Amino acid sequence: MAPPLITDRLLRSWLRCRRRAWLDRHGDPGQRLWTAHRALALSDQLASFQSLLPEKPGHGEAACAAAAPGVVGLRLRGRSGADVALEAHPALLERVPGASVWGEHAYRPVLGRQGRNPPREHRWLRARWGRLLAERQQAPVPQALVVAGAGRALQRERLTLSGGLQAQLEEALSKLALELGRREPPPLVxxxxxxxxxxxxGLCDQEARRDGHLSEVSGIGGRRREMLLDQGITSLPQLAASDPQQLAEALAVHGDQHRDSAAALVAQARVQASGRPECLLPEGPEPLPELATAPGVLLYDIESDPDARDDFLHGFVVVRRDSGGAWPRLPQPGESWPYRPLLALQEHGEERLWRRLRRYLAGYPGWPLLHYGETEAIALLRLARRQGADEAEVTALRARLLDVHARLRRHWRLPVNSYGLKAVAGWLGFRWSQNGVDGARCLLWWRQWRRDGGARRLQRIFTYNRDDNLATWAVVRWLLDQEA
Ligand code: SF4
Known part of the structure; x- marks a missing residue:
């Protein structure tokens, strides 16, 4: 196998998951799924760069020689100490004082940061860009610049490129080159x-399912998996066949929390192995007693931009009993249920949003507000308090909010590897009307709409939000069906 050329992308992938870098190099590109996360990071980075350097940056070596204030598209090549071929594309170079091969100026690399903390991979990219840039411009690169936010909120942070980091980088590059040369991919992360x-x-999920990987069991993360491996339990079927009491005793050394979770983990693995749901409270109350007398319900779902702490859309679907008094199933093809999206534009202020929400909810007095997960209840009650709602109003609102996810978890164990809405409603056969759309994609549309407008983008966001509400109804319907 030809020695690999280590690009930024391979290094970035490897730092996240060693298998990912191997698949980037050797995997079937047809198996790759598009993900909105990279597009989101790039669009944030672009906004930060445009705030830092409002003029369009120059391109490549010629722009460096012409002393452009900002340069993109410069390809840097070099070799590591262990003779590994390297290629890097700094996202942006900023002109700084100093002499270089290009004249009486030099450059330093700039990175955009998404969120509050820079990811681990940034350290390594900075070190790598700094080293290769120093070689190319024949002048030291003592610092890199990290920017975040945009406009007047742009944050700048200068970070020193230390020699110690370079030594670690050399070691990492040698390991990466070695692993890329192997015939088999590393294990799942x-x-x-x-x-x-x-x-x-998609590819890794298939493999995990096929092999009964322990991470397929809902409730097992990296740490618990290690504990189970230490006990000689390496797969979902093995966990399903374990004795819960013995496992609890074995996990007790890791603390009460892990001892107490043993029985639930074995039970979850058994349900997943059998494919049959298990009722946890067969003699207990119904999961949704509030629906027994309600004339209708509102399904409620919020879309958020977590980095901006912005709940930008509150969407509601109205569900009424049919003429015979029964709860309807999902809308039939060609049928649509009333959907009300309330956009929350920050420039309009929270007071206006609260007024609109209050007016809308008052149109359905006492109707339960069904949501999946705690986000909606937390956000709505906090909003009410911030807007000065009195205790009686907050209490009445809280009484209407009904978390379908919490009720499901209390009453049922399902053969799913996650109790998130996508996994549960998907198991029930619900299909979202827009293929491959997730929260990250929706957030990308939102940011694009805020920047460039576009009615189609907004419509897609509404469709996604409405579908999430209908997926919640699919779960509710299943719970109601089990009562019958
Ligand atoms: S294990 Fe996860 S992170 Fe690693 S390549 Fe597969 S999907 Fe990506």
Missing amino acids: ADRKKCVLCSWR
Whole structure:
């Protein structure tokens, strides 16, 4: 196999998951899934760069020689100490004082940061860009610049490129080159939460399912998996066949929490192995007693931009009993249920949003507000308090909010590897009307709409939000059906 050329992308992938880098190089590109996370990071980075350098940057070596204030598209090549071929594309170079091969100026690399903390991979990219840039411009690169936010909120942070980091980078590059030369991919990453962001998740999910990987059991993250491996339990079927009491005793050394979770983990694995749901409270109350007398319900789902702490859309679907008094199933093809999206534009202020929400909810007095997960209840009650709602109003609102996810977890164990809405409603056969759309994609549309407008983008956001509400109804319907 030809020695690999280590690009920024391979290094970035490897730092997230060693298998990912291997698949980037050797995997079947047809198996890759598009993911919105990279597009989101790039669009944030672009906004930060445009705030830092409002003029369009120059391109490549010629722009460096012409002393452009900002340069993109410069390809840097070099070799590591262990003779590994390297290629890097700094996202942006900023002109700084100093003499270089290009004249009486030099450059330093700039990176955009998404969120509050820079990811681990940034350190390595900075070090790598700094080293290769120093070679190319024949002048030291003592610092890199990290920017975040945009406009007047742009944050700048200068970070020193230390020699110690270069030594670690050399070591990492040698390991990466070695692993890329292997014929077999590294194993699945221990903490599979990371897989949500990865374009190889479809392929890896298939493999995990096929092999009964322990991460397929809902409730098992990287740490618990290690504990189970220490006990000689390496797969879902093995966990399902374990004795819960013995496992609890074995896990007690890791603390009460892990001892107490043993029985639930074995039970979950058994349900997943059998494919049959298990009722946890067969003699207990119904999961949704509030629906017994309600004339109708509102399904409620919020879309958020977590980095901006912005709940930008509150969407509601109205569900009424049919003429015979029964709850309807999902809308039939060609049928649509009333959907009300309330956009929350920050420039309009929270007071206006609260007024609109209050007016809308008052149109359905006492109707339960069904949502999946705690986000909606927390956000709505906090909003009410901030807007000065009195205790009686907050109490009445709280009494209407009904978390379908919490009720489901209390009453049922399902053969699903996650109790998130996508996994549960998907298991019930619900299909979202827009293929491959997730929260990250919706957020990308939102940011694009805020920047460039576009009625189609907004419509897609509404469709996604409405579908999430209908998926919640699919779960409610299933719970009601089990009562019958
Ligand atoms: S899906 Fe997960 S295990 Fe597979 S390559 Fe990506 S991060 Fe690694």
